[in-house]
Amino acid sequence: MQTPQAIPVPVPVLRLPRGPDGFSRGFAPGGRRALLRPEAPVAQKGPGQDSLESQEQQARAALRERYLRSLLAMVGHPVSFTLHEGVHVTAHFGATDLDVANFYVSQLQTPIGVQAEALLRCSDIISYTFKL
Amino acid sequence: MAMRQTPLTCSGHTRPVVDLAFSGITPYGYFLISACKDGKPMLRQGDTGDWIGTFLGHKGAVWGATLNKDATKAATAAADFTAKVWDAVSGDELMTLAHKHIVKSVDFTQDSNYLLTGGQDKLLRIYDLNKPEAEPKEISGHTSGIKKALWCSEDKQILSADDKTVRLWDHATMTEVKSLNFNMSVSSMEYIPEGEILVITYGRSIAFHSAVSLEPIKSFEAPATINSASLHPEKEFLVAGGEDFKLYKYDYNSGEELESYKGHFGPIHCVRFSPDGELYASGSEDGTLRLWQTVVGKTYGLWKCVLPEEDSGELAKPKMGFPETTEEELEEIASENSDSIYSSTPEVKA
Numbered sequence: 001m002q003t004p005q006a007i008p009v010p011v012p013v014l015r016l017p018r019g020p021d022g023f024s025r026g027f028a029p030g031g032r033r034a035l036l037r038p039e040a041p042v043a044q045k046g047p048g049q050d051s052l053e054s055q056e057q058q059a060r061a062a063l064r065e066r067y068l069r070s071l072l073a074m075v076g077h078p079v080s081f082t083l084h085e086g087v088h089v090t091a092h093f094g095a096t097d098l099d100v101a102n103f104y105v106s107q108l109q110t111p112i113g114v115q116a117e118a119l120l121r122c123s124d125i126i127s128y129t130f131k132l
Numbered sequence: 133m134a135m136r137q138t139p140l141t142c143s144g145h146t147r148p149v150v151d152l153a154f155s156g157i158t159p160y161g162y163f164l165i166s167a168c169k170d171g172k173p174m175l176r177q178g179d180t181g182d183w184i185g186t187f188l189g190h191k192g193a194v195w196g197a198t199l200n201k202d203a204t205k206a207a208t209a210a211a212d213f214t215a216k217v218w219d220a221v222s223g224d225e226l227m228t229l230a231h232k233h234i235v236k237s238v239d240f241t242q243d244s245n246y247l248l249t250g251g252q253d254k255l256l257r258i259y260d261l262n263k264p265e266a267e268p269k270e271i272s273g274h275t276s277g278i279k280k281a282l283w284c285s286e287d288k289q290i291l292s293a294d295d296k297t298v299r300l301w302d303h304a305t306m307t308e309v310k311s312l313n314f315n316m317s318v319s320s321m322e323y324i325p326e327g328e329i330l331v332i333t334y335g336r337s338i339a340f341h342s343a344v345s346l347e348p349i350k351s352f353e354a355p356a357t358i359n360s361a362s363l364h365p366e367k368e369f370l371v372a373g374g375e376d377f378k379l380y381k382y383d384y385n386s387g388e389e390l391e392s393y394k395g396h397f398g399p400i401h402c403v404r405f406s407p408d409g410e411l412y413a414s415g416s417e418d419g420t421l422r423l424w425q426t427v428v429g430k431t432y433g434l435w436k437c438v439l440p441e442e443d444s445g446e447l448a449k450p451k452m453g454f455p456e457t458t459e460e461e462l463e464e465i466a467s468e469n470s471d472s473i474y475s476s477t478p479e480v481k482a
Contacts, residue, residue, distance in 0.1 A: 006133075011138040011437060015434060016141070017434065025185055032160045
């Protein structure tokens with residue numbers, strides 16, 4: 001097969017431009033212009049309050065991570081749920097959605113029978129327990 | 133080897149991008165700000181298009197955005213009847229300047245001490261940024277909403293464009309010096325300090341005037357209605373974009389159309405050359421910014437041109453998912469899966 005003549009080759013690129021991270025407004029301290037940032041915080045907060053806030057944020061992040069890992073550990077295990085009006089049900093845990101608004105379960109044992117697949121609304125659940 | 137332009141698409145905005153501006157060249161490179169109808173102007177690294185941050189605070193579409201020369205401050209003009217000044221390093225809002233109608237244009241003086249604003253209330257306002265509480269100086273005279281207001285002649289004069297006129301004002305006396313009338317709507321205006329050139333677009337025309345006398349220098353006609361045009365810093369090329377979604381590149385001296393590029397999915401609202409002239413950025417109704425190389429195939433920013441001798445075939449190989457695969461392994465895989473068409477032993481045909 002003859003090589004076609006002079007098909008223009010697109011200019012190669014190292015990567016695409018990075019877009020917004022989707023959760024912050026940016027201006028990260030580690031950027032090119034980190035040296036230009038004033039040492040003292042510009043806002044009304046003093047340095048003591050600043051570290052308290054960051055400590056709280058770190059604690060929140062750690063707790064969130066633990067909770068997400070607990071959900072991962074539950075997958076496939078039997079879980080007993082305490083619902084409103086003193087109702088207790090057990091089921092095999094499948095997954096939750098992004099906002100933890102619904103629990104997807106299978107083999108849900110209800111007072112009126114066993115449901116093969118079901119979605120439990122988080123707002124209906126008071127508590128749940130499972131054995132590791 | 134002929135090379136084809138690879139535009140770099142900067143995503144992030146959710147509505148049309150209506151204005152963009154570059155900073156000057158700073159020790160940290162140069163920066164780009166984009167104004168968007170989603171109310172969230174964004175700051176990007178100029179040579180790569182990487183997002184740096186979003187200025188949050190406006191409650192309406194942002195119609196105009198600018199950076200000061202060293203990219204330490206940003207200013208934005210919005211439909212919420214305010215202009216805002218921002219710290220472009222931290223992203224914090226520094227000042228909110230209340231107006232009586234939609235603000236369309238903002239411009240810093242060279243020393244960043246004053247901000248010029250213009251908008252639908254038909255007034256030009258000059259704010260002293262060192263005295264934010266003081267009332268701005270006002271210049272009236274426009275009979276329709278101001279679309280663009282720029283400092284010129286070393287901040288001694290002001291250029292402003294409304295729907296059908298471009299006016300030149302003296303800063304010290306706050307009076308009109310000269311004006312130009314058009315019978316078509318003026319879509320954009322750019323001021324080039326070196327050479328005192330004014331680039332004006334209206335209809336399908338791209339016109340160049342002296343910024344000092346407003347006398348016409350030359351003009352070109354494009355194939356479609358043009359919304360914005362920009363002149364290269366060395367005045368070799370100009371780029372323009374408009375309603376047919378395409379970008380056009382012309383030789384400034386001869387007026388010859390050199391290249392045209394498709395890529396955007398909507399009308400182009402703004403085009404600007406970078407301060408070093410190596411690339412130009414376009415903002416479109418499709419919500420994206422695209423960066424284009426002035427010299428296609430040159431290694432710059434994220435564009436990496438590899439010559440045939442240098443290229444060991446790396447760019448052709450799939451990089452993702454095969455980090456450990458050596459060249460020999462790839463060839464083995466290819467031969468295992470290959471058809472007789474690709475085998476090296478020639479087949480004898482009957």
